[in-house]
Amino acid sequence: MSELQRVVSEIVDEMRAREDRGEVATYISELARVDPRQFGLAVIDAEGNVAAAGDCDVPFSIQSISKVFTLTLALGKVGDRLWRRVGREPSGSPFNSIVQLERERGIPRNPFINAGAIVVTDVILSGHQPREALGEILRFMQFLGQDASITIDSAVAASEQRTGFRNRALANYMKSFDAIENTVDFVLGAYFHHCAIAMSCRQLATAGRFLAHLGRNPETGFSVVQPERARRINALMLTCGHYDGSGEFAYRVGLPGKSGVGGGIFAVAPGKASIAVWSPGLDASGNSHLGRLALEELAKRLGWSIFG
Known part of the structure; x- marks a missing residue:
């Protein structure tokens, strides 16, 4: 040993x-x-x-760990332009807090709190249907994990969609500042599903x-x-x-x-x-x-x- x-x-x-x-x-x-x-x-x-x-x-269910990999994908798509839409500072607040968004006019503090990860998902979604964007994320995880059996737990994703009221509030609030470009339901659907990767x-x-x-x-x-x-x-x-x-x-x-x-x-x-x-x-x-x-x-x- x-x-x-x-x-x-x-x-x-x-x-x-x-x-x-x-x-x-x-x-x-x-x-x-x-x-x-x-x-x-x-x-x-x-x-x-x-x-x-x-x-x-x-x-x-890897949940917010998926945010590391979606951030990697989003940076590959738009590079440092991403930082115009999301910050890089610690939040000091719970992961689903809405307080800072009001003070900072819809710009999330960092890409790892829920609001920031929703913006990152919006970047990946742009120009794609939700199913296509989600497929890209899942294939990326399968490639990196060297295992094609990696999948999304559909029961967890459905559970999140039923109870994700705070995330809906975050996304709609950011949409009011034009911080979200795509349809909120599309963005959240992709977000809930990539968090449900097992x-x-x-x-x-x-x-x-x-x-x-x-x-x-x-x-x-x-x-x-x-x-x-x-x-x-x-x-x-x-x-x-x-x-x-x-x-x-x-x-x-x-x-x-x-x-x-x-x-x-x-x-x-x-x-x-x-x-x-x-x-x-x-x-x-x-x-x-x-x-x-x-x-x-x-x-x-x-x-x-x-x-x-």
Whole structure:
């Protein structure tokens, strides 16, 4: 057993034994049904070695983690023109807050809060039907994850569409400032569906390898983005990837990362590894409680914090 696998296995055993698991998201009915006792962790190093344990091959709803990949696609389409429509600053507010939009005239604070990700989805949708745009996003995830079986959980998507009143309010409010170009229902349909993509920890860690290695998958040699863009996406993950818990995550873990209310967290140790952890129970900020603790232990034991 490699040192990396030993550390991963130890952390999974420790986390599975804990009683403080957080609370599963209940405002999306399908997520409320997920067993909170599940826990998975997968780490892929620069050489392509995979260390994984626990429920690492169980697909889960990646939710807002999809925003990392839609941001990558949108930047590929319009480049830095994207930043005219969405900011790059931490919000300090809950992920579905409408307060800042009123003060800042419909410009979301960053692409990882819900309002910002809706604008990013609007950029991808422009010139396409929702089904075409969604197909592009899904094919991108399948390509990066090297797995054509990656799919959208239609039950989760339907659940989000039934209960997404706050997201509808955000989108319509931005539309009133002309911050949304396409039909609101089309944009939200694509948004709800890409948040409902289901992936395992192993698939997610594979899909995000390019961000750990300056935009390039070191195994295939394929360049997804230029090094500068990869660094900037990582910077946004570090400062904005966990909503109003982003500062605490940077303080405790010290790695760029993006969470989702499905209980997943994707993180990168630049130049070293891509990481995905899943534990459905959330903390007060909507981030995986045990997932964050696991990543804190991983960074500490392996010396991977970007702050040394």
